[in-house]
Amino acid sequence: MRPPPSTLATERASLLAWFDAVARDLPWRRSRDPYAIWVSEVMLQQTRVDTVLRYFDRFLSRFPDPCALASASEDEVLSMWSGLGYYRRARLLHAGSKHLVAHHGGEVPQDPEARRAMPGVGRYTAGAIGSIAFDRPEAIVDGNVARVLSRLRGIDTPLGRADTEARLWAEADALVPGPRPGALNQALMELGATVCAHPTPRCADCPVAGGCVALRTGRTAELPVPKPRRAPRPVDVVAVVARQGRGVWMVRGQDALFGGLWGVPLDEGKGRAAAERALISAGLRGTLERRAQARLEHVLTHRRMDVRVFVAADAHPMGEGARWVDPDAPGDIGLSALTRKILAAAGPSGTASPPR
Ligand code: SF4
Structure with a gap:
C-alpha cells in the first residue's frame, strides 16, 4: 500500500x-x-x-x-x-x-x-x-x-x-x-x-x-523477487570434427553466440545428413563416419544443446576461411568451451604431420 x-x-x-x-x-x-x-x-x-x-x-x-x-x-x-x-x-x-x-x-x-x-x-x-x-x-x-x-x-x-x-x-x-x-x-x-x-x-x-x-518484515534478502529465468530451449546439434593428421579444421562461428570464436562446424539436426551439411557449409570435404562417435550436452543461457559429434577423416578445405589447428596447441585462437568439449568427446586424433 x-x-x-x-x-x-x-x-x-x-x-x-x-x-x-x-x-x-x-x-x-x-x-x-x-x-x-x-x-x-x-x-x-x-x-x-x-x-x-x-x-x-x-x-x-x-x-x-x-x-x-x-x-x-x-x-x-x-x-x-x-x-x-x-x-x-x-x-x-x-x-x-x-x-x-x-x-x-x-x-x-x-x-x-x-x-x-x-x-x-x-x-x-x-x-x-x-x-x-x-x-x-x-x-x-x-x-x-x-x-x-x-x-x-x-x-x-x-x-x-x-x-x-x-x-x-x-x-x-x-x-x-x-x-x-x-x-x-x-x-x-x-x-x-x-x-x-x-x-x-x-x-x-x-x-x-x-x-x-x-x-x-525481515525480507531485505528476498526482495526484489528476480525475473524468472526462461528454461533453455532444447535443440539438437551436430558437430563435425574434421581431421587432417593430428589437427582439426576450424571455422569462425557464424552463430551470434559464437561469433568471432573458432570452432568445429556445427548445424542444427541429429543425423549424418545434418553433419554432411555442416561440413559442406563450412567449406570442407572429408570422409564422414556413418554414425555419431559421441554425444554430449551443453547448456547456454537460452539453449540446451544435445550435441552429436561426428568425425570426418582426411578432411581438407575447398577454399579459404578454415584454419587447421592442433588441438593440443591451439595457439592464439580462442576456442569456446563447447569446442573443447567436442574435441575431448571425439577422442585423440592421428599423428601425421600438419597439412602443407
Ligand atoms: S530501502 Fe533498502 S537500504 Fe533502505 S532500509 Fe529498505 S532495504 Fe534497507
Whole structure:
C-alpha cells in the first residue's frame, strides 16, 4: 500500500538531504544542459561511472551540441566512442541528434512525448532528461530504483513482469512530484547503487529505513523477487570434427553466440545428413563416419544443446576461411568451451604431420 502524502513528503525530504550530503561530484551533475544529460545517460547505460568519466568531457568538447553531433560522420562519432563499447548506443545518439536537427531546431524538446520519439530514448532516458534538465516531475525506474522501491514498498512480484513494472512506475510517479525532482531521481539511483545494494543492503545508512517494508518484515534478502529465468530451449546439434593428421579444421562461428570464436562446424539436426551439411557449409570435404562417435550436452543461457559429434577423416578445405589447428596447441585462437568439449568427446586424433 502506498504511504499517505505526508509520509511521501518526509521520504522526499530525507532522500534529498541524504543526496546533498553524499552525492559524488560528477561532471554531468554540474550541468543542466539537456543534451549533456542525454549524452551522460546514454554513456552510463551498462558502463561504470569511472569509465564514463574518461569519455564524457572529451565527447562534449568534440560535439558540444546536437548540431555538431548531427553534422559529424559516423566514423568520427564511433572513434570518439572507441573503448566505451556497445557501439549501438553511439549510433542511436548520432541518429537522435539528426532527429533533433530535423524536427526540433537542434534542441532537446521539453515535451516528454517528443523526447520519447527520439531514436533510442525510452521512458527512463526521457524521464532522466526531463527531471534533471527541465526540473519536471518525471519519474525514472532503472535497476537501482527498482531495487529500492521493491524493498521500500514491499513489492513481491517478480521483476520484469508487466504488473510489477506498472507498480514500480506508479510508485516512482507518486514519489517524484515535489521540489527538485531531478535530484530526487538521482538520490533514488544513488541509494540503490551504494546503500540499498544487491544482495545485501546497508540499512543502517539508509535515509528511508523508517518506512521500509522489507526491513520491517525481515525480507531485505528476498526482495526484489528476480525475473524468472526462461528454461533453455532444447535443440539438437551436430558437430563435425574434421581431421587432417593430428589437427582439426576450424571455422569462425557464424552463430551470434559464437561469433568471432573458432570452432568445429556445427548445424542444427541429429543425423549424418545434418553433419554432411555442416561440413559442406563450412567449406570442407572429408570422409564422414556413418554414425555419431559421441554425444554430449551443453547448456547456454537460452539453449540446451544435445550435441552429436561426428568425425570426418582426411578432411581438407575447398577454399579459404578454415584454419587447421592442433588441438593440443591451439595457439592464439580462442576456442569456446563447447569446442573443447567436442574435441575431448571425439577422442585423440592421428599423428601425421600438419597439412602443407
Ligand atoms: S532500509 Fe534497507 S532495504 Fe529498505 S530501502 Fe533502505 S537500504 Fe533498502
